[in-house]
Amino acid sequence: MTTMTMVKALNSALDNAMERDDSIILMGEDVGVDGGVFRVTDGLLAKYGKERVLDTPLAELGIVGFGIGMSMAGLKAIPEIQFQDFIYTAMDQIINQMAKLRYRTNGDYTLPMVLRTPYAGGVHGGPYHSQAGEAYFAHTQGLTVVTPSNPYDAKGLLLSSIELNDPVIFLEPKRLYYATKGDVPDDYYTVDLRKANILKEGDDLTIITYGPTVPLVMDTVNKNNVNADVIDLRTINPFDVDAILNSVKKTSRAVIVTESPRLFGVSAEISATIAERAIDYLAAPILRVSSLDIPVPFALEDYYVPNEQKIMKAINKVLQYR
Structure with missing residues (x-):
C-alpha cells in the first residue's frame, strides 16, 4: 500500500496491466518521451519500449482509428487524447466505429479498448482545455463511460475498464490529478464498474x-x-x-x-x-x-x-x- 496522487495511481494501473498483458499498447501525443502532458504515462516508455508506448502525430482521428484497428486485430489499445476538448475531431471514429463494432458485426468482433482523456476544469484553460463533455459519450450506445474521483478508484476502475471486452471512455478529472492523495495497493486490483x-x-x-x-x-x-x-x-x-x-x-x-x-x-x-x-x-x-x-x-x-x-x-x- 502506497500513498498516491491520482496521476500516480493511474500510472500504477497502466504499469500493472502492461506487466500482466503484453498485448496492451499505449499511444497518444507525448505519452512516450514526455510521459504525457500530466505525466500519467511517465516512465512506461523506458520500461516497456517504443513498440508498446507510441508517441503519435497530433491527429486525434488517427489516434482513435489506429487504436480501433489494433484492438480488432488482437491487441488491446489504450489511446490517450491529451485533453478531452481535442476529442471532437475523432467523434466519427468514436461514435460510428468504436461504439458500433460489436453490433454491426453481430458479435463477431469486440473492441477491448480504453480511450483515456483528462477532462473538465481546474487549470483555467478556457474553452478549449476545460470542457466536461461526458454527455456526448453517455448518449452513445455501445460505450461505457467511467470517471474516478479519488486515487484508489482511479486505479481500480481503470484496471476494470481494461478487462472489459468492449470500448470504454475513461474520463480523468484533471483538477484531481494532484489535488487528492490516498492509500492505493501497489498490486493489481479492480473496482466494480457497475456499483456506485x-x-x-x-x-x-x-x-x-x-x-x-x-x-x-x-x-x-x-x-x-x-x-x-x-x-x-x-x-x-x-x-x-x-x-x-x-x-x-x-x-x-x-x-x-x-x-x-x-x-x-x-x-x-x-x-x-x-x-x-x-x-x-x-x-x-x-x-x-x-x-x-x-x-x-x-x-x-x-x-x-x-x-x-x-x-x-x-x-x-x-x-x-x-
Whole structure:
C-alpha cells in the first residue's frame, strides 16, 4: 500500500496491466518521451519500449482509428487524447466505429479498448482545455463511460475498464490529478464498474455526483453538517440506478451535482430516472447544480463551475420545501 496522487495511481494501473498483458499498447501525443502532458504515462516508455508506448502525430482521428484497428486485430489499445476538448475531431471514429463494432458485426468482433482523456476544469484553460463533455459519450450506445474521483478508484476502475471486452471512455478529472492523495495497493486490483460508491449516509436527502465534483460535495456536506446520502456514481453509463433509487426512497429528496453544463446533460437523465421510477417517494422537486450553459471562461472558471454556495443553496431549498 502506497500513498498516491491520482496521476500516480493511474500510472500504477497502466504499469500493472502492461506487466500482466503484453498485448496492451499505449499511444497518444507525448505519452512516450514526455510521459504525457500530466505525466500519467511517465516512465512506461523506458520500461516497456517504443513498440508498446507510441508517441503519435497530433491527429486525434488517427489516434482513435489506429487504436480501433489494433484492438480488432488482437491487441488491446489504450489511446490517450491529451485533453478531452481535442476529442471532437475523432467523434466519427468514436461514435460510428468504436461504439458500433460489436453490433454491426453481430458479435463477431469486440473492441477491448480504453480511450483515456483528462477532462473538465481546474487549470483555467478556457474553452478549449476545460470542457466536461461526458454527455456526448453517455448518449452513445455501445460505450461505457467511467470517471474516478479519488486515487484508489482511479486505479481500480481503470484496471476494470481494461478487462472489459468492449470500448470504454475513461474520463480523468484533471483538477484531481494532484489535488487528492490516498492509500492505493501497489498490486493489481479492480473496482466494480457497475456499483456506485456510497461515500456518506444520511436521512435528510440524497446527493448524486461523480468525478470532479465529488471532493467538493464531500467538503460541503461535512463543513455544513448536512445529513445526506452522498453517491459517487463512478460509472456514468451505465449508472447504478438501484443505488440512486434506494437512497431516494429513503430520503425523499435529491440534489444532483455535476461540472458539465445543465442543458441536456447527465444530470437531466438522472433526474428523469428518479421522476419516472420514484416520484411517489419524493417530498420535494429534484434540483440540479451544474456549470453555466456557456463556453468555459478563462478568468471566471471558479464562478462557472459548482461551488459550496451553489450546492448549499440547492440543499437548503430542497430541505425547506413543504
